[in-house]
Amino acid sequence: MTYRVEHDLLGDKEVPAGAYWGVHTARARENFPITGTAISAYPHLIEALAAVKEAAARANAELGLLSPEDAEAICAACKEIRAGALHDEFVVDVVQGGAGTSTNMNANEVIANRALELLGHEKGDYARLHPNEHVNLGQSTNDAYPSAVRLATIIAVRELSEAMIVLERAYAAKAAEFRDLLKMGRTQLQDAVPMTLGQEFGTYAVMLGEDRLRLTEAVALLHEINLGATAIGTGLNAAPGYAGAACRHLREITGLPLVTSADLVEATQDCGAFVHLSGVLKRIAVKLSKGCNDLRLLSSGPRAGLNEINLPPVQAGSSIMPGKINPVIPEVVNQIAFEVIGNDVTVTMAAEAGQLQLNAFEPIILHALSESITHLRSGCLVLARRCVEGITANVGVMRGYVDNSIGLVTALNPSIGYAAATEIAKEALASGRGVAELVVEKGLLPADELARLLRPETVARLVPPAPA
Structure with a gap:
């Protein structure tokens, strides 16, 4: 494998030459071997990050802070990612310290390096187009990442x-x-x-x-x-009008x-x-x-x-x-x-x-x-x-439970009275006989009236179906 050398505040670090991610992502991979699940497993988040970065690029171009050529390259890279490309380049662990900075920088680096390719430059040629200076322009992790999480x-x-x-x-x-x-x-x-x-x-x-x-x-x-909001909500380093423009584009x-x-x-x-x-x-x-x-x-x-x-x-x-x-x-x-x-x-x-x-x-x-x-x-x-x-x-099983249940007597309360219903329940429980059988035997209700009271539409208070 061949490598390119990238630099951050901790010094130089080798990055695989073919990788679209860079030094910040490389360090995050080493620092957070937590779940084994990279953010690439969350396609909605990747697409949301790309949408946020595209909206930011459009807003910065509208405000004259990004050249049309650079904005177009960044937006093109973001569109590719939103269409499903380069998701396997989002390699940091989903659980990480830093409030999502590693995820944000992973996105910045992938977008920057793809934009560089579209501009005809090598990956890592950040003097031409930079992950922080251009892709992250007017942003902080603290507003870009939460906005992407909400979209996802x-x-x-x-x-x-x-x-x-x-x-x-x-x-x-x-x-x-x-x-x-x-x-x-x-x-x-x-x-x-x-x-x-x-x-x-x-x-x-x-x-x-x-x-x-x-x-x-x-x-x-x-x-x-x-x-x-940038870092804490004051909008420091974002141009006047940026927040409204970025939201409109998003x-x-x-x-x-x-x-x-x-x-x-x-x-x-x-x-x-x-x-x-x-x-x-x-x-x-x-x-x-x-x-x-x-x-x-x-x-x-x-x-x-x-x-x-x-x-x-x-x-x-x-x-x-x-x-x-x-x-x-x-x-x-x-x-x-x-x-x-x-x-x-x-x-x-x-x-x-x-x-x-x-x-x-x-x-x-x-x-x-x-x-x-x-x-x-x-x-x-x-x-x-x-x-x-x-x-x-199992219709027969259900009907058998109804016929043999002491609870059936509750449906007969209005017709035979609570006291009589209680006696029927006690006798049915002691003898193992059915409620309906005992009610008819004791002459409390005629069989046809009992059958009417125990129809499904009566005991379950069913509403007749509407006419077709």
Whole structure:
């Protein structure tokens, strides 16, 4: 391998001649062998960094601070990166000290060296076009990196929301399919009152819809950026008009309704929007996990559990027990939820740990949020396609539970009275006989009236479907 020599405040260092990254990136690679995951694993972040750098170059050219030729080369390099090129050149570890400086410099160096190539110069010829002097002009890591993190998160959340819609529709389809299937509802794992399996599945669809609305509200806060703040929010070293111009160009590049924060000093140190978003992600995770707990309970058995529904078999369940099938899809979604809940603690502590005019811990916030968002997205899609869409109902099992349940007597309270209903419940429990059988035997209700009261649409308070 051949090398070129680059220089920084610590001295000279060899860099692979073919690398688009430079000396700052090389030192960061040595300093932060933490997760083994480079920022190249986060394509939304790479594309967001390129969008920020392109917007900055356009603004600086507009203000007469960059020559048209240099601005054009920088913008061309950024467009290539946004289209997917050179992502493997973003090699620093996602978790790093320095408030994201290593990530920012990795981007500056890759863009500068690609721009140099486009201008007909060798990589590392920084006398012609420099990572700091030109690509990073008017910026600090402290405004460029947070702005890129916000852009990347907005894009990732959009994909999560789309995946949630897939799962929501899968649950809604099952709710319609199971609309008239009577079963026992349960509270505290004890028999409660009858309901339909459609109502049970419809609940999961409703919860997902509510959570998508909360996600939309939370991500809206990320559209306020601090680009132009430079180091601490005072805008030092950025030209007058730069912040507004850079934001305007970034809106044009991304198509997002971005705005410059009204108080850049506050925006540079505050991570409240990330804390809020993480809390919503935790909410989604908790409710997804609760739904998966229900699926595992309802499908438990098949002979010694509830056995009210069948989850589609997707793999053999045991290396020792022949014929065993396990609820592996709900189980993996449970584990994603546990991870997201833990990530929320990480985001909380990182946001709290900020000091004075800067929070130095946004790299771990990015890492935690990215993992939560992408894993929740995958979990929603897998749960929908590999589990919910293939669920079937065991109608006879559910009806048998209803017919034999003491909880059935609650539906008869208005007709036979609480005292009589209590006596029926006690006798049914002691004798093992059915509630309906005892009610008819004791002449409390005629059989046809009892049948009417116990119809699914009556006990579950179903609303008749709208006319087609």
